[in-house]
Structures are given as structure tokens and as C-alpha cells.
Amino acid sequence: MLRLWRYVKPHWALLCLALLLIPVTVAFELAQPYLLSLAIDVYIAHQITSGLGDLALLFVSFVLMQAVCAYAQIYALQLVGQRSMHSLRMATYRHVLTRRLAFFDRVPVGRLLTRMTNDIESINEMFASGVITLIADVIRLIAIVSMMFYLNVTLTLITFITLPILVVLVAYSRKLMRTSYRLIRVKLAAINSHVQEHLSGIKVVQLFCRERATAASYEAINAEYREAYTGSIRADASMYAIVEAIGVCSAAAIAWHSGASIGEGAITVGLVVAFIEYVNKFFIPIKDFSAKYAVMQSAMAAAERIVGLLDTEEDDAPVLESASDRQGEDDASYAIDFNEVTFAYRIGEQVLNGLNLTVEPGQKIAVVGSTGSGKSTLIKLLARLYECDSGRITLGGRDIRSIPAADLRKRITVVNQDVFLFAGSIRDNVRLGHQGASDAEVDQALAQIGADKVIEDLADGADAQVADRGENLSAGERQLIAFARSLVRNPEILILDEATAHVDPKTESIIEAGLDTLMEGRTTLVIAHRLSTIRNADKIIVLAHGIVEEEGGYDDLLARGGVFAKLEQSFSRDH
């Protein structure tokens, strides 16, 4: 809980205002029964009509003041709550965004989504209708009791003869409710994950005719969920009803005592009426204690989950001071060197097995190899999206772990096979490569790549909106946009995972030309799927089982008669 306080702290002034407004509101509210007693004792009982109007007017003004203060208090409080939740949401979001990629492999998107929406929402609810309302209730209760003591000590003591019963009742039902709500929470989670799982796998359920079995298992969990409420319903109803009854009994006690001592003069009819009003007001917040308790309970659970998320370490690519050996620090040539690199996504499933690879500045390297040979892993390690298990990668002689991730990723740009486009226009998506790029620069990049020829067919050209992550664009169009995005970024090193998707011949030739433009003057590492790329490379790397099996120029490798030569032979049969 204290962990979350720091998001509220910046808004302390507003919070103080909200808290200060509580006693003011309570004062205006509690003055009303007192005025009522005055009206009865001073005016009505003595049959005086003059002045009754003034008193009524005063009453009205108190009523209005109470309403205004209550509104101001709710507003200020909600403002604090909403602003704090905004800060918490931003903090959570930033925290999540800076986790390493392995974290996202493990944690489903849906779960993170729930943390940042529902869970934060329920903490807000606790803040607004839980904690602060509880504080307000306590202030109100204290004020009521003080007011009663001020009016008449004996009568007050008589009134609260019932208090021990109340204390026992609250303690008992709190225990009952805690058990019940814990059970409800467990069952609710079970029911939700059951639905989530079986709806996600609905195809399998239907293919294997498991509809009936799935419905039956759902009904079992559903029934457990329903039964989990039995306790809370009972506790809730008892609490509400018994508190109500205790209120009436207190009123009876007041009447009883007053009947015996009204002749002594300390007790008047007005006082009795006011006391009964106060007793009613006293029991109102206690009656809906259980509702507040439920809100608090679910919020506590939400808070625990969010703190848990904020506590996850796994920072993305932290700068490792120990790795900076200062060797070749000023080498601005950006040669890439993989030295005995090993890596596994999962323990026991080795992807890279001591990979050694050198790329000289300005070279164009084509990497070939079958699925699972470690080609894409190579890229991910170089951009430090994942960390090598052992060995090291250097850039211009510096261990990449000693380079701040932002610097590293500014120099190395990766163009993936499946292009991810964000909601926004095509121009917006190109600009993501370089935030400061002007419209002219963006358009120029599109033109250089040759994308202008493709997107001019679209209704709005470069302003066309990308819908559903680019579903409204063809694979070729998406590729070209990604090229333009990399071009405005102007990186020293380009890493390209060539798309395997087959596109129509016209787009194909535009893409090839675009690629040439993009690669010009840059150190390039291409996971090659096109023969032209392979032929034009300075060096070809053949990967297999996580190591470099062959490397060399196109002609060298052919002459060597190894696996590459075998490929080329079968390949050239038709070409």
C-alpha cells in the first residue's frame, strides 16, 4: 500500500483540501438535528411562531452548504484519485515497456492489459469509495458522538448501551466476510480463466466434440462460484438487518430513560427527537460497511498484483559497466564481431552454439540457413533484444552491453519480415524511424524507396490511415513502408530479414530497387531469401545448428563444393 502512496503524494494539497472539507460537511449536516430540537423546544413546544421562519431559513442554508461542501469534497477527492491513477498507469506502462523481450514471451498480453485497466480502476475505487469514505465515516461517527455528549452525557451513555453488541457483530461479520471474499476471489479467477481458455481454444473444443464436457466443467466451477457467495450474502444481510435493529433499540433506550427522567428538566422533547435523529445518522455508515469492505478487498488484491508487476526486474538491456573494457573505444567504424556466442530461449534447447562471425564496416553479408538454424536469433542478439548466455558481441570493438540501448539501437536498425505498423497514417509510420523528420523528408524517403509509386494508388496517398495493423495494405506495400521507415532513421548498420512472401512481379522489382537504395553505403546483414541478394553479397554466411558452417564469397563457396554449392546447383536448374 505504501508503495502506491508515492503516486498520490504529488497531489497532497488537493487531498488535504478534500480531507478538510469532510469535517465541514459533517458540521453542516449535524447542525440540522440540533436546529430541529431548538425548533421543537423553543418555538413549537411554547407555541411561538415568530422566529420559526428564521430558523427554517437557517436550516435551508445549512442544507445547501452541506450539499455544496459535499460536492466540492467528492470532486476534489476524485480529482486526486484520477490524477494519481493516471500517474500510476503511466508508471506501470513505462515499466512494462522497458522490460526485456523475454518478459513478453512469458507474460500474456491479456494479463498486462488487465493490470493497466481493470486493476488500476479498482484501486481508484478503493481510493474514492474505500479509504477516504472510511476516514469520512470515522470523522462523522466521532462528531456525532461528541455532539451527543455535548447535549446530554447520561442520555448518550444510555444510547450506546448497545455498543458492545455492535462491536462483536462487526468483528464477527468481518471475519465471515473476509473468508467469503477470499473464496469468491479464487472462484472468480477460476471461472474467468476457464472461459478465457476454452473460448480461445473453441476450435479445438468443437473439433473434438467436447462441447458437452466443457459445459459440464464450466457449470461445476460456476456452481462453486455461486456457493462461494452464500457466506457473504448471509453476513451482509445479518449485518444490515441487525445494525438497523440495534438503531431502533437505541431509540427505545433513549425513550425509556427519557420517560423516567423527563420531569427533572435536563431532558426535553426536542432533545429526544434530536437524539433519535443522531442515532439514525450514526448507524447509516455502519450499515453499508460490508459494501465498502468488499470494494477494499478487491482493491487490495489489485494493488498487490500491480506492485508485483512493478517489482518485476528484467530491465531491458541495462548498461553493464564491467563489460566496458575501453578497448578500441574510439573506433567509429562499427565493425561487428560475434565471439563464441551461445544462446537458448529455453534451457536445454540451444539455438546458438558458440557462434563466431565478423562483419567489416561497409560489408554486405548474406546469411542463409534453414528454419531453426539461428538466423533470426542472431539479429535479436545484435540489437540486444535478448542477451547472450555466454560469449560476447562487440561493435567497433566495444562490448554491446556497455553501450546504452538507445545508442546501440540508433546505429543498428532491424527490418523484420512481418512488418508491424501502428495505427495512424503511412506518413506517421515512416516518421517513427526518426521523430524529427519533416513531411518533406518523409516524402523523400518514400520516393527514394519507390514506395510513392505504390501508395499513390491509395485514396489519401501518404496520409492514408493504416487500419488493423496494416491489414488494409498488401504485403509488398507494408515492406516498402518499413524500408522508408529505416531510411529516415539513417542507421550505420542495417539488418534485414528479407520477406519470404511472394508478391506480384511489379512490386517485386520495386522492392529489389528499394532494397538497393536502403543498403547503399551501409554495413548490411541480410537474412537472405532472394537469389539476387545472395549473389550481390560481399560474403555469404551459411548457418546450421547455431554455428557458421561455411563462409566466403559467392564464387569461393561454389568452388569449395560444400552445402552451398549443392544448393546453387539444384537452384540453377531452371534459372
Add this chain to the structure above:
Amino acid sequence: MRAPARIGGYLGARVRLVSFEGSLERCTAEELAANGPWHLLRPYRSRVLAACIMLLCTAGLTLSLPKVLGNTIEALIGPDPEGQVPPLAMWMIGIAIVGAGTRIASRVLLFNAARMAEYDLRSIVFRHLLGLDSGYYRENTTGDVMSRLTNDVQTVRALWGPGLLNIVNTSFLVTVALVLMLQVDPVLTAWALLPYPSMVILGLGFGKRIYKSSRQVQAHLGALSSSIQEDLTGISIIKSYNLEENRAENFAKSSTALLHHNMALTKVRGQLVPTLGAVAALGTVVMLFVGGRRVIEGHITLGQLIEFNAYLAALVWPTLAMGWMISLLQRGRASWERLAVVLETKPQIADGESPALAPESTRGDVEIRNLSLSLGEREILSDISLRLAPGTTTAIVGRTGSGKSTLISALPRLNGVSDGQIFLDGHDINTLPLESLRSLIGFAPQEAFLFSTSIGENIRFGVDRRPLPPNTEAGYQGAIEEAARYAGLSRELIALPDGLDTVVGERGITLSGGQRQRVALARALATQPKVLVLDDSLSSVDAETEREILTHLGELMKDRTSIILSHRLAAVRSADQIAVLEGGKLVELGKHEELLAKAGVYAEIYDTQLREGVLVE
């Protein structure tokens, strides 16, 4: 002592649901949707009726208190307070105790009934969802369906519980309190109720504003969610391009917009309670001012004024609750409509009328005749004819988007086809009961979806529906182990400490992609299907293992029909026939060598793959 009662209650509920379903046989999901939410309370009407009677008793007792109170005040001013007050106080205590009893009974009865109806509703909706076809799930995200099944069902339940309680309470309390107030003093009643019509108007106005405002909040919450979802899905591009700050700013905008709309809603809500409270308090002022004069003028006694004040106080809460109730009813109605839409959705793919095929005598002879299929407006497949004879293996190949997956999804009717296009052993598949058709087809999808139980349970998933000989636990176990072996899982199962009992975690997250696919394959094999369909289901398995598995499968599927869709042509080279799809049309059909000689689409794709594949083989 409690446990048996709970079990009893549970069993009771079961029976009730069954009996309810009995009445549902005459009442389809669609009719239920038309009948409205209150229809679901019918099975529990005796409880609800008892609850309502208890509610009326409670309200009656509550309204008898002001009279006693008024008399007490009279007695206090009267000549013998000491003698007259105690019996009256005793009356109050008695009323309080009886009232507590009836209040508890009414709430427990009503809220439990509401929970039971909620259970029924949730079960019925879920059951209905299980029968809806893939078209529905393409158009509706899991998140949306989930939110109907959780949030909307709960909102509808609020109609039955707190909703019904307040409707009964309010109408009874208001009516009776009004009558009693009129009895005390009609003139005073008229004055005191003066502010109340404005309360009703205010309540309605606020209801509308709250509804509008909360719609806005919901829309912005949705926008925020999709913004989060987008960023988390594209996380690797965000990292590669250092877009963290840019995306955070973008997110801050959505979050701030949500904040503003939340505050707008708070404004309306914040005004509601103080405003209604103030109006209610004005009634007290009128009572004080006018009533005080009427006591002084001798129209009524002081005791009657106090009694009147108590009636007025009894009215305040129901009136205050009115605004809340209006929004509760509105939200309940909106949620019910969202559920009704689900219940009204008819599955596009339904059971056929013909009798089920006997598994023993089915040969697995599949014939596709002039199959054309459109999803939405796009034509995916056009005029495909293909014969898959028993005992043969057919490979389906083609580029991304050529319609391969759509074609094989049509066999178990995951996608609906027109009559007379696909036949199994000469029967139009549309005429067969779905369960009969699907139980004859073993389908291993590319996206190997596993449930979060053990590997063994996952493989067993489809076995129960078809009692295999020998129909014993040992028999099942044997079938599962055999399926695991054929799916190439033996080595892994030995390595895992719990073997088949290893729990796979959420969606099989603890297994690698290749392992998941092989478990899914074993699941398909364990049903001993007549037609085995592999939808690129070994794409994450390395080429060597894939070939090994396919070779062994050849023995297993000797007398049955296999359809293999694979991206790796090398793996399907030996198929009896290879069907090549291009743009939804069957462009080539034949054996590997024949197709290579043709130098068409197949040869081209084959060459492309050689470049990547042969290098390491």
C-alpha cells in the same frame, strides 16, 4: 454440519437447471432472449415470492415505528411518562427484533435466488457460445465475449437482487407512507411533498446525463485498452526503434483523455447525491416551518408532527435510491440486450438430419465436388474438385493466401460449405450430425492450442467421445501412449520427470512450439480417426523430426485417409497426390515428379525452398 447442506444445495441446483432446461426445450435461446431477464427468475418464483412477502413485512414493521414514536413523544409530554413510555419502548424493541428477522430472511432469499438465476444465465450463455461457429469468433474477440459473460451477466443479476428489492421496497414504502402521512395531516403532506416532484425530474435528468457520460468513459477505456494492446503486440519494433518515449507520450494522451472524461462523469455523479439530499432535506424544512405552525395552531399534536417527520425520513432513502435505481435498471437493460444478441445468434453450422455414421464401417472416402467458398465478400476457394481415396495421402501446397487452410477447415465444417460439395463415404457432410462427422476426422491445427492440464489429459481430450476398444482405463492409457509415440513424443516424455502427467501451464507455455505441435498431433491421433488432417501442424518441428514422424504415420494411416498441408515441400514429396492451390483454384494435381516436370507453380515454390532447405540437409 455445513458441508452436507452445501453439497445438497449444489445437487439441488443441478436438478433445477435440468428441470429448467426441460422447459427450455420448448423455449429456444432465441425465445429466452425475447422473453427478457425476468423470465430467468421463474424457476425460483416461490423463493422470490417468499422474499417479497418478507420484504413487505419488513417495510410494514418499519412504517409502524413512527406511530409508536409519535405515541412515545405524546406520552413524554403527557401526565404519566414514567408509566406510559416503557411499554411503548418495549414495543419498539419487539418490532426491531421481528424486523431484523424478516429483513434477514428477505435478503438471503432474494439474493440467493438472484445468484441461482445468474448461474443459470451464465451456464446457458456459455453453452450457447460453445455451439457458435468460427464465423462468430472471427467477428467477436474473446475479450468482448468474456466481458459479456462476466460483466454483463453481473449487471443483469443486479436487476434481480438489489433491483427487485428496491422496486418492491420503494413502491410499498412510498404508497403506505403517503397514506399514513395523509391520515396525520393532508395539508402538511401537500406542503412537505412539494419538493418531491422536482426530485423525480432531477433523478431522470441525472440518469440520462450519467448514462451519456459513462458511455463516453467506456469508449475511452476501450481506446486505452486497444492502445495498450497495440503497443504490447509491437513491443519488439518499439524497442528496435527506441520508440518507448514516443509511445509513452501517445499513451499519456489516451490516459489523460480518460482522466478528463472520468472527471466529467464524477461531476455529474458528485452533483447527484448532494442535490437529491438537499431536496429531501428541504422537505424537512417545510415540515418544520409549516408543521410547527400547525402544531401551534392546534391542528395536530407535537407527537403527530414527530410521527410525520419519521414518515418523511422513511421516504428519503427510497427517493435517494431512485436515481441509483434508474441507472441500475438502465444498465441492466443495456447488458441484457448485449446478452440477447449472443442468444439470438444462430449457429451457422448445425447438425445434419441423417443418422450418424458407424465408425467401424466408415472408410474415410472424401470427395470434394466443385467447391467454392467465400468468407465475407471475398471468394477464397473457387470450383475445386478433388478425390481423397481411403488409404492414400494427399498433400495440399500453395503460397500464403492460396486458400489451403480454408480448404481443409471445410472438411470438419469449421467453415460452412453449401450442400453437395463435400462428401464422406458418399454422404454430403452437411447432412451428418456434427459430432459424427467431427469424431471421424482427426485434426491437428497449426496453432497447437493446449489446455492448462497435463500432457496426458490434453492427448485424451478427444478420446472420451469415442469409446475405444478396450473401453477401460488401461485401454485409454494404452491409446494415449501409442498416440504420443507416433507423434514423436517418446523421447521428451522420458526426459520429463512426470511424463504424461506433466502439467503444461497456460496454453502450453512451458513446452516449446514443436513440442506443443506434437502434443496436438497426438491428440488428433488418439481418436483413431478415419481421416487425418494435418494443418501445417509440424511447422515448428525441425525438418528431420518432421520427416521421421511422417514416415511412421504412414504405417499408422495405412487404411485411412491423410491430408497434409505443409510449407516444407520436402516433407510431402512422397504423398500419393499433391494438390497445388493458387489464388483459391486447384492449378496442379499429381505426384512430385510429374509436377516438377510441369515447371509450374509447384516447381517454382520447390526451388525457392531448396535454397533454404537443402543447405543444411
